[in-house]
Amino acid sequence: MLSKKIKSVAFFGWADAKPEDRLYKDAYETAKLTAKEGFTVVNGGGPGIMKAATMGAKAGGGEVTGVTFYPKNVPHFEGRDKTNPVDKEIITANYVERTLTMLEKGDVYVIFNGGTGTISEFAMAWGLAKIYFGNHKPLILFGDFWYPIMEAFGEHMLLRPKELQVYQIANSPEMVVEILRKLNEK
Numbered sequence: 001m002l003s004k005k006i007k008s009v010a011f012f013g014w015a016d017a018k019p020e021d022r023l024y025k026d027a028y029e030t031a032k033l034t035a036k037e038g039f040t041v042v043n044g045g046g047p048g049i050m051k052a053a054t055m056g057a058k059a060g061g062g063e064v065t066g067v068t069f070y071p072k073n074v075p076h077f078e079g080r081d082k083t084n085p086v087d088k089e090i091i092t093a094n095y096v097e098r099t100l101t102m103l104e105k106g107d108v109y110v111i112f113n114g115g116t117g118t119i120s121e122f123a124m125a126w127g128l129a130k131i132y133f134g135n136h137k138p139l140i141l142f143g144d145f146w147y148p149i150m151e152a153f154g155e156h157m158l159l160r161p162k163e164l165q166v167y168q169i170a171n172s173p174e175m176v177v178e179i180l181r182k183l184n185e186k
Contacts, residue, residue, distance in 0.1 A: 005184050006039065006107040006183055006184050007039065007107055008041070008042050008065070008105055008107050008108075009039045009041055009042065009106060009108045009109075009110055009180065010041075010042040010043065010102050010108070010110070011030075011031060011043045011050065011110050012102070012109060012110070012112065012118050013050075013112030013118055014115060014118060015044075015046050015048035015049065015050065015078040015115075015117065016047070017048040017049050017112075023049065024049065024052045026112070026172075026173060027052035027056065027142075028053070028055055028056035028059070030053075030056065030142065030173040030177075031052065031053040031054070031057040031060065031062075032056035032060035032173075033173050034056075034057065034060065034110075034180065035057040035061055036060040037177060037181070038062075039062065040057075040062065040063050040064070041053050041054065041062055041064045041065070042065045042067065042105045043064065043066060043084075043102070044067055044098060045067065045084055046078045046080060046084065047083075047084065051083065054066070054085060054086055058085065063087045063088070064086045064087050065086060065088045065089075065105055066080075066090070067090045067092060067101045067102045067105060068089055068090070068091055068092065068098065069092045069093060069095065074095075090105070095117075099121050099124055100124070103121075103125055103128060103137075107137060108137060108139075108140065108180065108183065109137060109138070109140065110140045110142055110176055111125070111139060111140070112142045113143055125137070126139060126166065129166035129167070130162065130163045130166065133162045133163075133166065136166055138166070138167070138179075139167035139168070140167070140168055140170050140180075141167055141169045142169075142170055142176065143169075144169070144171050146169045150164070150167070150169070
């Protein structure tokens, strides 16, 4: 088990991922390996990648913190999935507070493929990394699909060079764990 500079890893990704999807399986395996390393998994307590992260962490003998909110009059938000068996639940008032709390509770962020919710979470994490550059929380972008996205941002957006230095791209659960190990050695 590692020394505990990094204590928790927050998982972000598509709420509609199903257990038979490669995306779900990758999140499950990443969380399982992460938990075996002794890290607490943090997620939004909902379905899809969030549930995959919980189930994987449980299979790896780990603990899970779910940061949730119970939406009212928000028909396009999945909310809390009661079949996602988190160990500790932190209930927030709204989506923004939920995202900010997840970013606070995670020491590292692993961002899988997802929709607009995942994009907003990624943008907040990336923005914070830029603001706190040098003392920022690391971002691990999961999947090779991130390469052209990040290249397009670098080519078309008005970014400072350091903004392209705050993330790493991993294409396997094992690579995520290797990155976590290296981060804990620093």
